[in-house]
Amino acid sequence: MIRDFIFFFSEALISIRRSGLMIAISIATISVSLVIFGIFLLISANISNLSNFFSAKLEVRVYLKDQVAQTDIPQLKAQFESMPHVRKVEFIDRDVAWDDFKKNFPTIKLNSILSNNPLPHAFRLTVSETEQIPSLVTSIRTLKTVDHVSEMGEYANRIATFSKYTRIAGIILVSLLTMATLLIIVNTIRLTVIARQDEISIMQLVGATVSFIRWPFIIEGLIIGIIGAVIAITFLSFGYSLLVVKFQQSVPFVPMLFDQMALNLIYLTVFALGTILGIFGAYLSVSKTVQHY
């Protein structure tokens, strides 16, 4: 077994060395398509990161009726906190709100005209799932103590659906891209195998079994896939860190995916795709090219 493996491995190395140009071209094609695939993965990861970031900032403001007493506040707060998908509840005192308001609208000369605070008490709820905002708003509106829920609902709704559909579109695109990468890699390997059709048929004529012929090709496919993937990952990680630095310098307020774990997962996916497709492509190609007597 081990002797066979060494033999198949050395056969694969020999054929990689001796079909240099063809192998170089197919490695180039494979790494290019893996780079494309990786770019798509990075983009979609960033988009979902961005939409998480936006949704994290989504909040619902609940304005209370004037007759609600200061003593009811803790109980109300607990009630909101127990609601599903509510992550954080913050009480906003009407006096604090009024100060804020005056700071935000300095053009309105209210202070001179009006000493009385016209604002009600309010709660700011942070929501964990943007998609859940509309139903949350609806259920809050039924409460007797609530005068009014901020109209952010509609906006939240929009962001929620938008980010949901972007995510769906991203998934569709990534699966399409995976299929495309798959096709390109498998096709590239098939072309190199077809070019060696004559050799394969000679091997069969002198008594080689199909599996004997197949193994070196599979190992070759694996090696090609690994080399292609490593090139692609080097390019991707280098390019991405460069891009992140540039982007963060220029647009510091936009959060980019920085998490090394998540990035490593993406690179790992690229690596896995490269090697699996290398093996699979070689297997398929040889199976289609050998003569089944």
Added chain:
Amino acid sequence: MIRDFIFFFSEALISIRRSGLMIAISIATISVSLVIFGIFLLISANISNLSNFFSAKLEVRVYLKDQVAQTDIPQLKAQFESMPHVRKVEFIDRDVAWDDFKKNFPTIKLNSILSNNPLPHAFRLTVSETEQIPSLVTSIRTLKTVDHVSEMGEYANRIATFSKYTRIAGIILVSLLTMATLLIIVNTIRLTVIARQDEISIMQLVGATVSFIRWPFIIEGLIIGIIGAVIAITFLSFGYSLLVVKFQQSVPFVPMLFDQMALNLIYLTVFALGTILGIFGAYLSVSKTVQHY
């Protein structure tokens, strides 16, 4: 000349017919990579469409000092209109603004407390270039009649830089993608030409000139490129219109690129890339494969 062309053309057809599988595989690869390229073009077109849409909504609000008389308004309006990058100037009467404000903030019980309008007159300027907003704001602030310019500046600034960098990133990605597509297509064609290396050398041995050998390959590359591009475009246009319909139904407020002219331009680009790369790939491959004596 014409006889030669007919001959080269028929040679190309013969070789396409007789190397069926190889040609089919390379057409598949080419159309897949053109689809990827097209998807990227469509995405970047949509992103720039979206950012145009956002920037079109960007405006600067200029609040005037209380002492500005109604009669000075037309002259001020003309002054704003003459400023660079200002597309539209709209006067907002303080009474209209007060009514709007009361409608927007129904929770503030102003009406009952206050009959006097605390707001100043204002202008709403629509800006043609988001990048120009900060400098515009600075110059407006110097005017004596101006009390205050809305703090939208910082926000505008952010959107502007974000959309600018998104555009730059888009351009980088599309050029990267173009290069990648180029590489994949050229490589694929090279693999098919290398597989016919022996034939090419036989042709040279019986007295064929390089250009005599090259022409059928170029025509073949052209045909392969055209077929690949047509398949890709069919897929893209079909897929995109499907996607647009779905997306518009679900997220009607997000503007998608609908303009048939712009779409046709994208498809034309894909077609051009396919044919040009087909020809170029064949030319390059044959040139590298023939023996230059």
Added chain:
Amino acid sequence: MIRIKRLRKVYPNGFVALEDVDLHITRNEFVYLVGQSGAGKSTLLNMLYRADVPTSGEIYIDNISLSGLAPKQVPYLRRSIGVIFQDYKLLPKRTVYENVAFALRVMHFSRSRIRRQVTQVLELVGLQQKMNHYPSELSGGEQQRICIARAIVNNPPVLLADEPTGSLDPDTSWEIMQLLSKINARQTTVVVATHNKAIVDDIRKRVVALEHGRIVRDEQLGLYHA
């Protein structure tokens, strides 16, 4: 050893290459297959090592029917038959040594045994100095001799030789045919399709003549021409 019964071969394009061929070759026999260009010699040999299948009729090798052979068994049949191909069929990206060694590697021989046998057989055909060359770096006759070396390297019980001296000068041809005779004497059935009149007439053996796909003559110790 080899029994052929009412063999008929029609190629997909309708050409009848063999018709009503009956032939019995006993163990350790040495047979010349002669006939004009296009008579069907290669077609017949192809069928014997299962590179092609007959349209009708039966072939038995060692009493095993080839038509009943499972696809999985084909490689093992081929290992028991050494073939000298008319067009050599060498692996272009393997050296001379590797080409010959390949026939042993498929049989999972040990490296040392492979090395011993390959060196030995390359000496036999006079190519020990060209061991590490590629086929494209060899002359026509040298390529043919590698093909011969590969066919005999594992001492197969059957040896099929299709025009084994086509690219060889008379002296080398004579040596090669002597070698095949020696191999035949060592318990190997040998079938040689050849146009080499000088050799057929000198090294007298059984002669089977084909004409337009039919056997027209079959004589022990025959001559090239009737």
Added chain:
Amino acid sequence: MIRIKRLRKVYPNGFVALEDVDLHITRNEFVYLVGQSGAGKSTLLNMLYRADVPTSGEIYIDNISLSGLAPKQVPYLRRSIGVIFQDYKLLPKRTVYENVAFALRVMHFSRSRIRRQVTQVLELVGLQQKMNHYPSELSGGEQQRICIARAIVNNPPVLLADEPTGSLDPDTSWEIMQLLSKINARQTTVVVATHNKAIVDDIRKRVVALEHGRIVRDEQLGLYHA
């Protein structure tokens, strides 16, 4: 017609295939090139149609020096030289007809003229019925005859034949050699590298013998062996 001066050929791997070869072949001569397998016959012929370049020395064809030939001129040189290749070199994806026609197409002949000449030459080598077959559907001898047909189809002033009868039976070989003699009589210089002793000894012409890359014998109306 062909003048070779102090030709030396060393292959990249250091093997000296030709050494100090001087040869003069006049217009319309017919020369047999003989020698053992590996003597350097094909190497010499390759150099004549510029498939390879000498390490040193000079070749003149029609008083044109090959070493001074611009790369652009090479295809035109090759069109004036018909070559029967030892390994045939047929285009696998072209039919017999197309293979032969190709040699005329590169010269931009008209379709009708191509048709006439190709049909004629295929009749000459006895393959008119195989016109629309692919090389892989032909026997070894048939493939060799297509190669011969392609080499002679445009009546080149020089014909180089490398082992033109290696896959042919004695009768067909005889016919082909008669054909080459006839072509020689029609103002064509013919050089035939061959191992076919019977033919060299029967159709007596000038014989040039190579041994280990050197010319060891050159006699008019010679025999295969000295």
